[in-house]
Amino acid sequence: MSSTVVKSVAVSEVLASVKRPPLYILVPALLVALCMLIPLVYLFLRAGQAQPDQLLELVFRPRNAQLLLNTLSLTGGVLLICTFLALPLAWLVTRTNIAAKRFLTILAVVPLAVPGYVMAYALLGVGGNMGALNQLFGIRVNNISGYWGAVWALSLYTYPYIFLNVRAALLGLDSSLEESAQSLGYSKSMVFLKIILPHLLPALLAGYMVVGLYVLGDFGAVALMRYEAFSYAIFTQYSGAFDRIYAAWLSIMLLALAVSFLVVEALILKRKRLASVGSGVTRPARMFELGKASPIAWLYILVVLGTSIGLPVAMLSYWLLIAPPDVSIFWQVPWTFLRSASAAAPAAILAAALALPVCYLSVRYPSRLTSMIERSTYIGYALPPLTLALAMVFFSLQTAYFFYQTLGLLIVTWTLATLALAMGPIRSAIMQTRANTEEAAYALGYSPAATFYHVMFPRLRRGILAALALVFLFCMKELPITFLLAPTGYSTLAVTVFSRTSEGMMAEAAPFAAAIVIFSSLSVGMVLNREKIKGSR
């Protein structure tokens, strides 16, 4: 006990001599961190309500092992397919003389506009009796669903994340490393194995991380494909069986899985320093001449882009043009869109407003406390969305009942989930404004508020706008949190697509799915903008 007291005295001494952040920034930031803890606290509170004997039975139920196996094999399958889709494509557009690199790069990112549940919707419409293939050409194929359905729906949507990461790594790789290995007598394939692959590993892992977390958290595609992964089981427990304690325990297991992903990635990347050590500008690598292999490359590209872009576009066109729903369905689209937007807009504003003090604190007053506050925002990002939503249900039922089944709860939960997203552009905007300019204004006699208004805000405007847009677009296509938390009858675009598809009303879902795809293309445009995709020449 005494040692901890001594320690805390030492810490407060340190903080006292470091530049101390003003309270009007520190207090809001601390409140944000506190809010971030709410879902975690309530999830464990609820899970802790299990009786001891019940607890053992819950945790060691054989079904859990099956769910774990299913979830892991789903993740593994998605990562494998993604690698085969993304890695050769990234190599082709960075290291070969293939034509139209810039255009191909943009096309490879476009599938991000088709969320997993829309991709599942497209795949579900292909086969079966009522499927497009049978109706149009009389070709009878089995309905695509279950494990492979889920794997493909998720892979086709998420492979651009891995593509972007690997592409950036390939572009940044110093060609002199390869050249010196070649001059040491290593063959081209050895160079790839010994030099290029190890350098791609961090990028590949970062991509795997994003995709893996997404797969864990995905609910729409898995549920539509009726594949028993954790998230689907949590949902059925919650909605069907109403066993909320078991749902809480399943959520905790899913959370543990997500955390173990993060830990494994950290362990693999630990102590690896792969940035080029020497000084100087990296030189672009010499381009590989495809020559006779060119048709094979194009065939491959055709298959990848054909399934990831062509398939959803074709299926949506089929349901919209060839087998269209009743006209009245189209009239529902603008209203549904407005419902989605009127919840997404406040969430975006709230997320940007909360991100501002947290970012400012962590950039201008770096310390252990402020970095902890900053990291707390990643709780919302890393928590599987279904887990987060469930925890917020527990919170509202137990502590804030007036909040239950209100739009406010949905907005707040979206904010928690997207705060890390909003922090990206705001953080980099603050980092680009030097502290000096603020000090210059202070020295001229301006108060902190006046300095923020005259000096900081004009510089942050673009970052804040980008944060608003990112969060808004995320919420527009978000499914699991909306599905659990939206007030009864408040059907957004995403929820409409999901519920109609799960009832087999493919044509009736089509206009809404099309609206989501068109709207998401905007967010893809933003991703492209942020990645600053240039032609490789």
Next chain:
Amino acid sequence: MNSRQTVVDGIQIEDPNLDHRPEQIQVDHLCKRYRANDAFAVEDLSFTLHKGEILALLGPSGCGKTTTLRMIAGFERVDSGRIFLHGRDVTHLSPQQRKIGIVFQDYALFPHMTIEQNVMFAMREVPKSQRPKKAEYWLDLMGLADLKVRYPHELSGGQQQRVALARTLAAEPDLVLLDEPFSNLDASLRESTRNEMRALFKRAETTVILVTHDQAEALTFADTVGVMQKGRLAQIGTPQHVYQNPANAFVARFLGHTNLLVGNADGGRVKTPLGEVLIADGIATGEVKLSLRPEDLHLSPAPSCDAAARIIAREFRGHDYFYTLEQDGYQYCVITPSHHCYDVGSWVNINVLRSGSVLPEAG
């Protein structure tokens, strides 16, 4: 009076006529540590500056000079000690309340404002209608009148620097702080800008504290030079005094090349390996350390049997030669006019042209 006295008593003894001017800023026993267990960033630092005086705080990076400047400006908290401006205690005032202008190393111009807006931003107390006129005056003074509608990124480094100065002066501060203001300028621009700015400050009787690691800059720009070493003020005095009578070996070396000789003193003379040297100020006894600048030495040709020193390196620097010599296993440096040309390897004698100064630290 010996050198130690000058250090302790500071500038009052050095130049008594300064006392007639009002005290502009007084810094008393300033101390600062960034973390509880770290070494002092600034330790027991005191000096007084009178109106119109220019002080240069000189030292290597990490010596605490910028921290001192930021404490005076109010951006860093003071652990102990006091800062008085016009006799008013400002130690715990916010930067806004101090009326101290600061020009940052990277200028910190507001990138979203034009040059004119940047300067007008400084005139908080001037009625809005008069601001453009006043801004024109300051920009005119800096030779920037044609550029007032431009944005900072459209200007060269030298122009940005002058805008930063115009903005600082437009606030009419009681004291101007300059943080390495010339370090981002080309060598060719640096000298002319320095001279222009010094003339400007002298004309306006502005009190200035400049922080720099460039000894030439400190010596030419300032009326008083304070050399800082590991957070402490090692010596403060006129440029001439600090250069000729350094308080310790660190100061001697930091202000330029020097030969440090150990010798045996007996009253006004010291026996050194280069022969007997007169002591510049006062007397000393016992073993002392002596600083002799390379231009205080002279080379005379001699046949090898008769000569004591051999030239081991020669550097032609345009207006002079910089020689490195060896004598009895020790190395010396000598600067001679460019018509005194000796080949590397030739034998010479080293003669001492003038008296040396005893470093007070060596006992």
